[in-house]
Every structure is written in structure tokens, then in C-alpha cells.
Amino acid sequence: MIGPLLRPTARMLPRAALTAGVALGLLVAALPRLLPDTESQLFGLALLRATALAFALGLAFLLDDPARPTTETVPTGQPVRTWLRAALALPAAALGWCAALLLVPQAARPPLGDVTAEAAALTATALALAAAAARRTSETQPGRIAVQALPVLVVVGLLLPERWGLFVAPGSPEWDAAHHRWAAVLLVALVVWTASVREPIRRRTLRNGFGMGTLRP
Amino acid sequence: MSTTTMPPAPEVTRPPADGDRPWAAVLALARFEARELLLNIPVLVLLVLYLGYTAYGLVAAEQDGMTDYPVLQNADRASQTAPQLVALAVLLCVNHAVLRSRRHGTDRHFGVLPLQPWRRTLAHALSAVPLAGLVAVVVGAEFAWAASKPGAVGHGSLFELVVAPLSVLLAGVVGVLLARLIGSAFAAPLFVVGLYVLLAVFSIATSGSDPHWLRWLSPVVPESGGDPLPSGLLGRPAAWHALYLVGLTVALLCGAVTASGRRTRTVAVVTAAALAATAAGIAGQSPGDSRDLAAARETASASPETVESCTVRGSVTYCAFPEWSGRTADWAAVVERVQHLAGDRRDRLTVRQRVEARYGLTSDAALTALSGPGQVTVGTAWGGNRIPEFAVGVASVLVAGDEQAASAVCDARAVTITWLALAAQADPMSAFVHVRLDDRTEGSGLVLAPTDPLGMSAGETAMVRALLAKPREVVSAAVRAHWAELTSPKTSLARVAQLLDVKAPEKEDSRDACEA
Structure with a gap:
């Protein structure tokens, strides 16, 4: 069943958004090669985080599918198609991430494993937001909701006090603890994603409770 | 035989008359969009964060003791950074609101409405005004609180205080312009990431030693860290910077109006004036510290x-x-x-x-x-x-x-x-x-x-x-x-x-x- 679905699914991927995200991410990661005197770890980390965010924002559009209402009721339903999309796009994104890591000069590279964990957590959060939006609403383009929520979450993450911080500087005593927190974010995002990929039988919409209509993300 | 007579059809189209108020519809739409904006989750969350942070600064930081003796030429620009949260939310959500009709496939219905697309663009830009007003009120309240302390010294500057609301307006206009140029939801968030990277590049890579003109192109230049200086020694081109922000906002708004099909002489004239104001602002804020200022600083220090x-x-x-x-x-x-x-x-x-x-x-x-x-x-x-x-x-x-x-x-x-x-x-x-x-x-x-x-x-x-x-x-x-x-x-x-x-x-x- 998966084989015949592969080609149409690949053709349906929202290429513009994915390409824009990856292109911006790679451009950002290439900056130290283009500018003089920028080989500090702090700078490399800031750029790789921006790259990760750009990738995540691009991948947030992964579930955009104008044909969603028509495939909700077919035997090979949404979950299979969603997993298939993820399986098609994520290896390409991983390749892009490796390229971004290689683009940052050796001297400016922060601990690569930890930064990759951050990127994975950001991407998983974006995908989980998109999947949750797709499950909660009848939206055919859940990506637009995810890309609005993700920057807000990132800003909240940036404003967290040092003790619970996520975006810590390289060499900070909180570095290891922060990456445990990133692992927790990744885990939560994966759980939300897995739970949301299942299509609901009936949707509940988010109401703001003031009788003023639906709260829009 | 009977004849059927038809009553004359009611006139549904007529040429514009003097009594028409085309701007009433723009204002009504702006009001509606402003209310919609407030119901967006990013705006709500970041607005609550901003208000909470400000209230925390006003109330909880009182224990520190430093806030009892504010220096007003520092207090005015201390309130510039936090409103960027609101500016971020406004950029994302105004962009989203402009793209709503495209998303729902109602763009083509607008063609038969009397409200032209450029007026619609203007209304979307105006929808950021209430939030800018709210930020202005909060910034003004913060400054008034500091100025009312018995231990307050120095002089604040109105031009420093208007930077925060102007940056919110600018963010709204950028959101509208992006939506008019790139009709997709990924433009605004990726633009924000790009902007962040630009700012990070110039602040980290040069560790504060970047040229003066480049640093002042950023909408907000907080410049904090040192001890307070007498207001005559600040050397901040605050008035030029406010002019730069106003000019840039109007110029980008004209760009958005042009992009939605309004290409008239008036728009061209306003664009030219706005670009001239922007250029004047940049020219005024670009020169670094003047010789007189350096001499005055030398005198005050030595x-x-x-x-x-x-x-x-x-x-x-x-x-x-x-x-x-x-x-x-x-x-x-x-x-x-x-x-x-x-x-x-x-x-x-x-x-x-x-x-x-x-x-x-x-x-x-x-x-x-x-x-x-x-x-x-x-x-x-x-x-x-x-x-x-x-x-x-x-x-x-x-x-x-x-x-x-x-x-x-x-x-x-x-x-x-x-x-x-x-x-x-x-x-x-x-x-x-x-x-x-x-x-x-x-x-x-x-x-x-x-x-x-x-x-x-x-x-x-x-x-x-x-x-x-x-x-x-x-x-x-x-x-x-x-x-x-x-x-x-x-x-x-x-x-x-x-x-x-x-x-x-x-x-x-x-x-x-x-x-x-």
C-alpha cells in the first residue's frame, strides 16, 4: 500500500516552504564563511540555532495538504500519509542539517551532538504543533498555525530564567542541564506528534469562553 | 389584454458623490482587524508577557532599591526593548490577517466591493495602531512612574519614548508589505529569523564595535551597561532616529499600497517624502560622536x-x-x-x-x-x-x-x-x-x-x-x-x-x- 502512495505524496509535499526554510537555514550557516573575524563559538551557536529554527519553520508546513478533506475517509487514511510525508522529508532535512554543520567553520562549532538535539527538539515541536493543529481544526494548512505558535514558544524559551533556561551559552555551567531539558522537550513533542497523527472521529474547537467567537491561533 | 408594467429597477450603481465617506469603511475595517488581532494567540501571549514583565519591573523590582533613584535620561530608553515582544507578535499576526482572504479563497469577492484593495491594505496597517497606542500608554506609565519618584534626577526625551510604539507600527507595516509581496504564510516567520540573524551577526560578530551608522539602522538601539551619564553627554541621535522610524514606516506602507495596485501621483509624492525623511534620519543619526561631544565627555571625566x-x-x-x-x-x-x-x-x-x-x-x-x-x-x-x-x-x-x-x-x-x-x-x-x-x-x-x-x-x-x-x-x-x-x-x-x-x-x- 505504501509503494503506490510514495510518488503522489512526494509530489504533494509543500516544496516552496520546505525549500525556503532549508535555503535560509543554509544561508545563515554559511555566514561565518562569508564574513571575516567571526569564528567564535557563541556566534556559531547563534547561527546554528537560527538555522535550526529556519528548518523547523519550513518543516512546519509539512502537513499542508489541500486534499486533506478528501483523504480523511479513504481506507489508507491520514495517519499513513502523514507518516509517509515525515519519512520523505526528514531524511532530506537531516542531510541539510549535516550540510549546515559542515558549513560552520571548525573553530566556531559548538558541541555538535547537543546542538543537533536542540534542532531535533525544535523540529519535533514544529511538527507536533502542525499535527495538533490539523487534528484540532479542519484546517488544510496547519503549517500557518504552527509557524505562528513556534516563534512565540521560542521567545518564551529565550526569556526563561537561567535556572530553567533552554538557550544557554556555550561553556555555561547550565549547558548539560539545559540539554536534559531539550531532551524533555523533544520527548514531549514526539508524544504530542504521535498522539495527534491519529485522526479524531469528531473535532472539538478551541473556544475562548467569552462568547466572542473562536480564538484563532 | 392586459399589459404588464415593470417598475423601474432600483439604482444599484451610481458615480461617487461628495457625501461619500470612503475612509469610514477603512476605519471600520481597521477597527474590526484590530479586534481580530487581539484575539490571536501570539498577540495575546506576547502581550501578556510584555505587560507581566513590565508590571514585575514596576512592582517586584522595587525591593532592589536602585529603582528609587531613577536617572530619567536612562529610564526613557530602558522601556524600548520589552515592547519588541509586541512588535514581533504584530508582525506575524498582521501578516496572517492580510493573507486570510487568500487562504479562504475570498480574494476574488473583494473585486466587487467598493473598498479597493489598497484601502484594505491601509486598514490592515492601521489595525496595529491600537496596540501601538497600548504600548505608548505602558511606556508612558513606566516613565511617569520613574519620574514621580522623589529620588528621580535628569531629563527624559520624548523621542526616546516614541521609539517603542513606532517600532510596533513599523512591525505591522512590515507584516502587511510581506503579505502583499509574498502571498505565503512562511514569509513572515522566516523574515523574523533572518532579521534576528542580521542583528546577531552585528552584535555578536563585532562585539559592539560595529560602525555607528550600522548599529543605528536597527529599530531599537538600547545602549545600556554603563553608569548613567549627564543628558548632555549621551550623544544619542534620538530625534533623527525617530524621524528615521517614521519615514521608514510610511515608505514601507506606501510600498504596500503600491503593491496592492494603487499607483497614483499622491502615493508617489508621499513615498518620495517618506524616503527623503528616512534618508534625512539616516544621515542625521549616522555620524558618530562629534568632536564637541568628545571634548565635553573628556571635560566631565577628567x-x-x-x-x-x-x-x-x-x-x-x-x-x-x-x-x-x-x-x-x-x-x-x-x-x-x-x-x-x-x-x-x-x-x-x-x-x-x-x-x-x-x-x-x-x-x-x-x-x-x-x-x-x-x-x-x-x-x-x-x-x-x-x-x-x-x-x-x-x-x-x-x-x-x-x-x-x-x-x-x-x-x-x-x-x-x-x-x-x-x-x-x-x-x-x-x-x-x-x-x-x-x-x-x-x-x-x-x-x-x-x-x-x-x-x-x-x-x-x-x-x-x-x-x-x-x-x-x-x-x-x-x-x-x-x-x-x-x-x-x-x-x-x-x-x-x-x-x-x-x-x-x-x-x-x-x-x-x-x-x-
Whole structure:
């Protein structure tokens, strides 16, 4: 069943958004090669985080599918198609991430494993937001909701006090603890994603409770 | 036969008349979109964050003590950074709102409505105005709160205060323009990431040494970190920057109107005027610090006595920059308490306010010790930890004679100095913790002062702790009785302990703290 679905699914991927995200991410990661005197770890980390965010924002559009209402009721339903999309796009994104890591000069590279964990957590959060939006609403383009929520979450993450911080500087005593927190974010995002990929039988919409209509993300 | 007569069809189209108010629809749409904007989750979340952060700053940070003595030329630009949260949300959500019709496939219906697309664009841009107004109110309230403090000094600038609301408007216009140019939801978030990277590139890669013109292209230039400067020495082109923001906002708005199909002479003229204003703003804000400013900063840093006015209270002369003359009474209270503890000494002292302005607003340069006898340095910041630090400065000059001699104190006089400074505080033990560089009241360490810090050994620290536990009057009487011996560099720590009636340390410990 998966084989015949592969080609149409690949053709349906929202290429513009994915390409824009990856292109911006790679451009950002290439900056130290283009500018003089920028080989500090702090700078490399800031750029790789921006790259990760750009990738995540691009991948947030992964579930955009104008044909969603028509495939909700077919035997090979949404979950299979969603997993298939993820399986098609994520290896390409991983390749892009490796390229971004290689683009940052050796001297400016922060601990690569930890930064990759951050990127994975950001991407998983974006995908989980998109999947949750797709499950909660009848939206055919859940990506637009995810890309609005993700920057807000990132800003909240940036404003967290040092003790619970996520975006810590390289060499900070909180570095290891922060990456445990990133692992927790990744885990939560994966759980939300897995739970949301299942299509609901009936949707509940988010109401703001003031009788003023639906709260829009 | 019957004839059917048709009544004449009601006229549904007519040429525009004088009584029409095309702007009423724009305003109605702007009102509607503004209300929609407030219901967006990013706007709600970031607005609550901004308001919460501001309220926290106003209420909870009061305990710090520093907020009781605001310097208004710093307070005005301190409120510029946090509203960028609102600006971010406005950019994302206005963009989203403009794209709504495209998303829902209602674009083509607008073709039959009397409201032209460019007016719709304008209405979307106007929908950010209520949020900008809210930010203006909050910024104004913050500044008014600071200005209403009895300890406030200095002058605020209206041009610094308008930066925050203008940046919110600019963000809204950028959101509209992006939506008109790139009709997809990924444009705005990726633009934000790109902008962040640009700002990070220029702030991290150049670590603050980026050219002046480049730094001022950013909508908000907070420039904080150093001690407050007199308002004449700020050198911030705030008025030009406000003009730049206004020009840029209008120019981008004209771009969005043009992109939605309005290409008339009026739009061209307004665009040209806005671009001219932007260019004038950039030209005005680009030159770095002028020669006059550098000379004025040099004068204020190297020879402050030429620009300061002095008042005499008792035996002490207080010299302050003109904007700080109201703070003399606060300094006098500290000086008089320390003098009283030292046995009501009437030494001739000069409290001189000093500031290091030569390195700009962002560098926290240390002040060098004064060599004139009886001269005490006081900085431009006051409140919180600055009060015990100043008391240390006063006590060390009383004991050692002048600041340079005080910075070389490496003997038992440190006990007398520290006790005089701390016993003059309302809560000596907590002041002791804060005035020590390492925030401890054990072991050797440095005690902060307005100029050079004072070194203390572990034994001296223990003695000061013991002295602070004793009644103030008893120690004060002993200090008065043995003043000559206590202020002599030759007196040993054991002798000081004997004179002040506390336990001497078992062994004369190493003086690594002050030799470092």
C-alpha cells in the first residue's frame, strides 16, 4: 500500500516552504564563511540555532495538504500519509542539517551532538504543533498555525530564567542541564506528534469562553 | 389584454458623490482587524508577557532599591526593548490577517466591493495602531512612574519614548508589505529569523564595535551597561532616529499600497517624502560622536570640577553635576552617619561626583582614585548597593586621608573602615554581604568602593562580623577614644582587636586579598 502512495505524496509535499526554510537555514550557516573575524563559538551557536529554527519553520508546513478533506475517509487514511510525508522529508532535512554543520567553520562549532538535539527538539515541536493543529481544526494548512505558535514558544524559551533556561551559552555551567531539558522537550513533542497523527472521529474547537467567537491561533 | 408594467429597477450603481465617506469603511475595517488581532494567540501571549514583565519591573523590582533613584535620561530608553515582544507578535499576526482572504479563497469577492484593495491594505496597517497606542500608554506609565519618584534626577526625551510604539507600527507595516509581496504564510516567520540573524551577526560578530551608522539602522538601539551619564553627554541621535522610524514606516506602507495596485501621483509624492525623511534620519543619526561631544565627555571625566556646582553642608562640600544637585541630601545623610560613628569628626571633606564618559554609554569603566586630601568620589548611580559602597569610600578617606592612600590600605585599618561604613547602614549584615565582591562574610575578599576596592583578610572579616554584633555606641566610643592608633598603618591586627575589645584572630593570616 505504501509503494503506490510514495510518488503522489512526494509530489504533494509543500516544496516552496520546505525549500525556503532549508535555503535560509543554509544561508545563515554559511555566514561565518562569508564574513571575516567571526569564528567564535557563541556566534556559531547563534547561527546554528537560527538555522535550526529556519528548518523547523519550513518543516512546519509539512502537513499542508489541500486534499486533506478528501483523504480523511479513504481506507489508507491520514495517519499513513502523514507518516509517509515525515519519512520523505526528514531524511532530506537531516542531510541539510549535516550540510549546515559542515558549513560552520571548525573553530566556531559548538558541541555538535547537543546542538543537533536542540534542532531535533525544535523540529519535533514544529511538527507536533502542525499535527495538533490539523487534528484540532479542519484546517488544510496547519503549517500557518504552527509557524505562528513556534516563534512565540521560542521567545518564551529565550526569556526563561537561567535556572530553567533552554538557550544557554556555550561553556555555561547550565549547558548539560539545559540539554536534559531539550531532551524533555523533544520527548514531549514526539508524544504530542504521535498522539495527534491519529485522526479524531469528531473535532472539538478551541473556544475562548467569552462568547466572542473562536480564538484563532 | 392586459399589459404588464415593470417598475423601474432600483439604482444599484451610481458615480461617487461628495457625501461619500470612503475612509469610514477603512476605519471600520481597521477597527474590526484590530479586534481580530487581539484575539490571536501570539498577540495575546506576547502581550501578556510584555505587560507581566513590565508590571514585575514596576512592582517586584522595587525591593532592589536602585529603582528609587531613577536617572530619567536612562529610564526613557530602558522601556524600548520589552515592547519588541509586541512588535514581533504584530508582525506575524498582521501578516496572517492580510493573507486570510487568500487562504479562504475570498480574494476574488473583494473585486466587487467598493473598498479597493489598497484601502484594505491601509486598514490592515492601521489595525496595529491600537496596540501601538497600548504600548505608548505602558511606556508612558513606566516613565511617569520613574519620574514621580522623589529620588528621580535628569531629563527624559520624548523621542526616546516614541521609539517603542513606532517600532510596533513599523512591525505591522512590515507584516502587511510581506503579505502583499509574498502571498505565503512562511514569509513572515522566516523574515523574523533572518532579521534576528542580521542583528546577531552585528552584535555578536563585532562585539559592539560595529560602525555607528550600522548599529543605528536597527529599530531599537538600547545602549545600556554603563553608569548613567549627564543628558548632555549621551550623544544619542534620538530625534533623527525617530524621524528615521517614521519615514521608514510610511515608505514601507506606501510600498504596500503600491503593491496592492494603487499607483497614483499622491502615493508617489508621499513615498518620495517618506524616503527623503528616512534618508534625512539616516544621515542625521549616522555620524558618530562629534568632536564637541568628545571634548565635553573628556571635560566631565577628567576635570568634573569645571562643570559641577558645589554646596557646603557642615564641614563637607558636595559637588555634583547640575542634574544631580538634588541628590546632595542623600549623600549628606550617609556622610553624616559615618562621621558620627567616627566620633563626630569634622574633617574637611569634598564629595565629588564623577563619571567616566569617555568610553560611551555601554562600557562600565572604573573610576580612578582621587589624590586630593579629603576628596571622596561618588558615582552617578545611587540606591541599593551604591549606598554602602559610598559609605566605604567616605570611611576610607576619613581613616586614610585620601582615596589613593585608601586604595593602598593593606593593614588593620581595613577593620575600622569597613565597620564605619557598615555600621552606618540600616541593615549592616546584609550590606556586608552585598558590598563584598564575592557576596560572602567569611574569608578574605574585596570590599567594593566607588573607586578602587579594599582588600580584607579572613581575620579582618571575622573581626568586622564580631564588631557588627556589638552595640553600635560601644564600638563608636572605642573608635573615638583610640582614633589616632586605629588610623595608623603601623597598628597590628591584634592591637586593633584589643582596642575595640573583640577576639583577635589566632594567627596573622595571609594578605593575599589586598596584594592581588
